[in-house]
Amino acid sequence: MRTLTSIDELDFAATMPAPVMVQRTTDHALLEGTLAGDEDAFAELVSRYRNQITSYIYRMTNDYDGAVDLAQETFLRVYRAASRYQTTHAFSTYIYRIATNLAISELRKRKRRRLVSLTGLLASDDGQEARDFNPPDERPLQDIDLVDAEKRAVVKRAIATLPDKYRAPLVLRDVEGKSYDEIAAILRTSEGTVKSRINRARNFLRDKMRSYI
Amino acid sequence: MNSRECRETRQEIEESKLHQRLSVPAFRHIETCRACQEFQLERTRLRELIGSLEPVAAPGDFDVRLRARIAADRQQSARGSFFNRFVVSTPAIAAAAVMVMLAGAIVWLAQHQKNQQSTIASGAPARTEQAITPSAKRAESTDATSPTVPAATNPGVTLIAEAPRGRNLYRDSSGRSGGDRRPIASATDFNVTGAESIRQGEQQAGEVSLSAPVKPLVVSLEDVSGTKRRISLPPVSFGSQRLVDNRLPVSSTNSRSW
Numbered sequence: 001m002r003t004l005t006s007i008d009e010l011d012f013a014a015t016m017p018a019p020v021m022v023q024r025t026t027d028h029a030l031l032e033g034t035l036a037g038d039e040d041a042f043a044e045l046v047s048r049y050r051n052q053i054t055s056y057i058y059r060m061t062n063d064y065d066g067a068v069d070l071a072q073e074t075f076l077r078v079y080r081a082a083s084r085y086q087t088t089h090a091f092s093t094y095i096y097r098i099a100t101n102l103a104i105s106e107l108r109k110r111k112r113r114r115l116v117s118l119t120g121l122l123a124s125d126d127g128q129e130a131r132d133f134n135p136p137d138e139r140p141l142q143d144i145d146l147v148d149a150e151k152r153a154v155v156k157r158a159i160a161t162l163p164d165k166y167r168a169p170l171v172l173r174d175v176e177g178k179s180y181d182e183i184a185a186i187l188r189t190s191e192g193t194v195k196s197r198i199n200r201a202r203n204f205l206r207d208k209m210r211s212y213i
Numbered sequence: 214m215n216s217r218e219c220r221e222t223r224q225e226i227e228e229s230k231l232h233q234r235l236s237v238p239a240f241r242h243i244e245t246c247r248a249c250q251e252f253q254l255e256r257t258r259l260r261e262l263i264g265s266l267e268p269v270a271a272p273g274d275f276d277v278r279l280r281a282r283i284a285a286d287r288q289q290s291a292r293g294s295f296f297n298r299f300v301v302s303t304p305a306i307a308a309a310a311v312m313v314m315l316a317g318a319i320v321w322l323a324q325h326q327k328n329q330q331s332t333i334a335s336g337a338p339a340r341t342e343q344a345i346t347p348s349a350k351r352a353e354s355t356d357a358t359s360p361t362v363p364a365a366t367n368p369g370v371t372l373i374a375e376a377p378r379g380r381n382l383y384r385d386s387s388g389r390s391g392g393d394r395r396p397i398a399s400a401t402d403f404n405v406t407g408a409e410s411i412r413q414g415e416q417q418a419g420e421v422s423l424s425a426p427v428k429p430l431v432v433s434l435e436d437v438s439g440t441k442r443r444i445s446l447p448p449v450s451f452g453s454q455r456l457v458d459n460r461l462p463v464s465s466t467n468s469r470s471w
Binding site for chain 1: 227228230231255256258259260262263264265266267268269270271272275276278279282283286
């Protein structure tokens with residue numbers, strides 16, 4: 001009689017069913033389903049992109065409630081214009097373009113309303129060179145978490161002071177991790193322009209956060 | 214420092230993903246170039262800092278709120294769709310055009326009538342002169358445009374109304390007049406002789422009646438002896454005029470034929 005030395009020798013693998021390959025429905029297929037009246041397809045689309053879009057708009061506008069509102073407006077526009085959607089671009093490019101347009105128009109509205117932000121209190125007349133409202137403390141801090149939290153706050157404030165045309169490509173590249181060609185498609189501009197704007201945005205941030213780098 | 218190599222290396226650092234391996238020439242250049250080394254370090258730290266921003270999640274009720282918003286949007290579009298479709302449809306545009314044309318035609322007609330009346334009135338100024346002649350003789354009118362007036366039975370005074378051209382003439386008892394022999398309309402002074410009472414008739418279409426009250430006027434009189442008398446005065450009509458008849462001028466004189 002043969003003695004089993006390991007559980008593998010029971011050969012369970014042969015009797016186990018093969019793993020089912022769950023094929024993920026493409027965004028285009030979901031949008032077609034939405035167009036055909038399938039509410040679940042649209043719900044799936046929303047669940048895929050709601051966090052990304054909310055986060056992206058939040059990085060652009062620095063206002064959570066407003067970002068949620070604009071994210072919903074983004075999905076509403078996708079729903080309304082589902083019949084006009086063309087599959088020449090990726091759906092993510094399409095939805096990010098809508099979100100970008102909404103975020104930029106919101107930023108312009110704010111400028112018109114002349115909202116006074118705390119970070120912009122000490123901004124110069126051209127609105128581009130804002131001094132830090134809360135200058136960094138040069139002394140070493142004890143708690144590393146506090147340091148990280150402060151760094152993040154500074155980065156947020158610094159991004160918020162970027163001009164609109166630099167802010168969108170920088171957030172898409174360094175926060176959302178999009179490729180240059182994707183960013184160019186979202187912003188409807190050339191790759192060269194995108195690279196140039198990202199470079200300028202980084203230089204701008206470097207100057208503002210020199211103490212933290 | 215080779216500026217071209219530095220530029221190319223920095224461009225590669227700038228465009229590469231975070232922590233991505235650089236090409237061999239760039240890597241070799243960084244080992245030898247202190248400035249590019251610092252640039253790479255600085256850019257890496259900066260991008261790490263930016264990337265350290267934690268993603269923000271959508272709120273839990275995101276889907277519910279979105280569904281409500283879509284439902285509201287659908288209702289709104291359903292409400293507005295019929296109106297929008299009607300507004301941009303051809304029948305609506307045609308109806309609007311017809312209404313505009315009708316309104317324009319009404320305004321034009323009203324303006325045209327007003328102008329015509331004012332032209333006639335200004336073209337024939339009204340003047341009346343009175344002449345008291347010793348012998349009363351009825352004036353005969355041969356003017357076709359001036360209808361004759363019923364003559365008074367006992368006329369003591371004859372009024373000569375103007376001629377259409379505006380020349381008024383006295384007429385003597387023989388019927389001759391000073392210059393212009395054009396036939397003219399005549400009228401009677403009812404201060405001297407009583408006028409016939411014309412009862413108010415039914416107003417016809419297109420006529421405006423210039424009438425007294427419909428009910429007769431009742432007057433009670435009591436003389437010295439105490440006898441009472443009641444006199445009933447029937448309503449008197451001053452006739453009517455057709456509004457559509459534009460042949461005769463509308464004037465302020467009393468020389469019109471009613």
